[in-house]
Amino acid sequence: MKKLFLLYTVFSVLLVSCRKSDENLDISMDDYTVDIPATSSAVDTWLNTYFNVPWNINVQYRFALYEAEYAKNVAPIELNKVQPSMQAVLTCFINPYSKIAGASFGKVQFPKQWVLYGSGSYNTDNSYTLGSATNARRVDLYDLNNFSAANGENVRRRMRTVHHEFTHCLNQSIPIPPAFELVSKGDYDPEWTTKTDSATRMLGFVSPYASSAYTEDFAEMVGHIVVEGPVWYNNCLAQAGATGKARLKEKESIIYQYLLNYFNIDLYKLQAEVQSALKTSYGVVDPEDVTLSFPYRIAGNAVNTITINPSATHYTTYGSSAAFTTVYNNYKASLFSLGSRTLDSIQFVFSTATQMAFRAYYRNSANTNLVADYDFTIALNTSTGLVSFSKKMPEGTTTNYSNGANAQVQPAFEQYILPYLVNRQFIAAYLPTTITSGNALYRSFAGFYVNGTATNYFYGPVTYK
Incomplete structure (x- = not known):
């Protein structure tokens, strides 16, 4: 099946400044380690205990060039980033889903192969890939050498990527309802990197990337609602104008019914669990509620x-x-x-x-x-x-x-x-x-x-x- 990518534009304030991204596009792969030694027994034992045994998930962090996307230069993840990165996945993704949907859901639906990379996967349109999902079975995560468990916003951004990519996995199992695409039909544009948050929000998108395709729109909606939380989402609705708000609410309703009817998952209960995990374990705080502004x-x-x-x-x-x-x-x-x-x-x-x-x-x-x-x-x-x-x-x-x-x-x-x-x-x-x-x-x-x-x-x- 088609591989779906989560991209982050250099214009996004949630990522990096334009200058920093320009510098990243000129990075030298010599700055990254060539590979991780085979002797990493402590990390392997931890991954086996928390991912392989309970969920049959194989986490691959040792670099294998043939696993990477063709024609892309990517670097290995540093060994000291493996466990913190996957701990965040466990805390903010695996545990919330298994609590809301049950262990049987996770054993069937969780992707069975997770491949970790240290650098981003750079693209020709001034963006770089943070994650990808393939055939509902595999997730690739990038840029993990910049992961910081001490930075709540850093964790939240990456967990949004994880939830986004897993939504693609669910969609690859059960297709997106046709009604979803019709809500913003005619406004999707693959040239998304020059668009602004405010402009796309007025059209009913939670992010510029959501406007690139209806498949990305669906995944972005889930990722933002669940990981950014209710205050952020209500701010988004308040700033979307009448048309944008109506479209966002219609999409939200379709997503809610999709998750509930096909997977017995209550979107808002999942949101509550993820928010609790982010705030308790990583100190994430809600943005200011703009609806309470004067x-x-x-x-x-x-x-x-x-x-x-x-x-x-x-x-x-x-x-x-x-x-x-x-x-x-x-x-x-x-x-x-x-x-x-x-x-x-x-x-x-x-x-x-x-x-x-x-x-x-x-x-x-x-x-x-x-x-x-x-x-x-x-x-x-x-x-x-x-x-x-x-x-x-x-x-x-x-x-x-x-x-x-x-x-x-x-x-x-x-x-x-x-x-x-x-x-x-x-x-x-x-x-x-x-x-x-x-x-x-x-x-x-x-x-x-x-x-x-x-x-x-x-x-x-x-x-x-």
């Missing part, structure tokens, strides 16, 4: 208010922007000079994902509490956090809007607040940045800073719907 919360209509009262103690503790404080103080002074109105605080009220009211809390000369509202529309890029505010007209007809239109109130707003908001672009963010994820107050304050001028900002306690 821009995504605005876009999801989850934000209620941000309140700014310069006399609040948190500004003494965490600081404030001199530029915005000047705007606020000028607005406050103008309100008082126009009609003896005392400004107490301001608030940004988010009625929808695209509409916001600027609200001023003040007292008149009789010390009566009053509120003035002014409406704005919000244009927001959730990926970058870039925000533009535009004045919305006409406004509402409630008392708050009537107060805002008062001849002794509106001029101060139009002179100071309105131009500050509409003449700049802002970045929506949790502020101040000194409140980090380990702080109990993390994400309890939010606001906006001027794009390109981080020292010009405003923030306050944020409430959510």
Whole structure:
């Protein structure tokens, strides 16, 4: 049957920089050991105990040129990389699958020959092969001399390769359902190395390589869902746009049914086992959940208010922007000079994902509490956090809007607040940045800073719907 390859482009941030990959393409094989001596009894005993005896798996690490792909120069694996590499396979692949699917599944389905190489298998399109699967019986793993058990991301990347290649093995046993190919039919392109994550994601692919062929798409989906984990995958969905998200979810559903119906494997239980293994044994951590970022919360209509009262103690503790404080103080002074109105605080009220009211809390000369509202529309890029505010007209007809239109109130707003908001672009963010994820107050304050001028900002306690 056709041999399927997992390739990593030099443009992928998950691999290496372009420069490093260019250097790798010019490597000398003289830098690698010629072969491993036949006397490696400790490694052989360990492999026999954990792979050959229980699973009838033969792990071949001594270099044999005839085993390598024709016309490719590859180097042997270093002896001290054999056991750590295969321990990761045992911990993050063999054990999770055998726990979820049972020992009988592994004895039948696990590839029976694993061939290990030290270098990558370099290609002519500025990529190199990290793994391949043949006839549902053999898996080749490359670049293992760069394996590091102390680097969780290094382990995760390689385990994604393993799960990707094993998915090919399953597909070589039970073909991919025809419905899967139809989801993105017309968008597959073998020239994948120049594509970006963001562009292919919008088309419903988890990676640029997934867009190269439907067979790779299927394997990439399984590898990413299982090994990258639910937080990463939900981030992917959130950044894929409506069309991309719908396609990814449709593919996910087909894969779930495929594994369950043909192999009695629950995709999400497998994911949980692999995630537990990666985190417990290799210290892998989840990426930040972008759906909890402030821009995504605005876009999801989850934000209620941000309140700014310069006399609040948190500004003494965490600081404030001199530029915005000047705007606020000028607005406050103008309100008082126009009609003896005392400004107490301001608030940004988010009625929808695209509409916001600027609200001023003040007292008149009789010390009566009053509120003035002014409406704005919000244009927001959730990926970058870039925000533009535009004045919305006409406004509402409630008392708050009537107060805002008062001849002794509106001029101060139009002179100071309105131009500050509409003449700049802002970045929506949790502020101040000194409140980090380990702080109990993390994400309890939010606001906006001027794009390109981080020292010009405003923030306050944020409430959510």
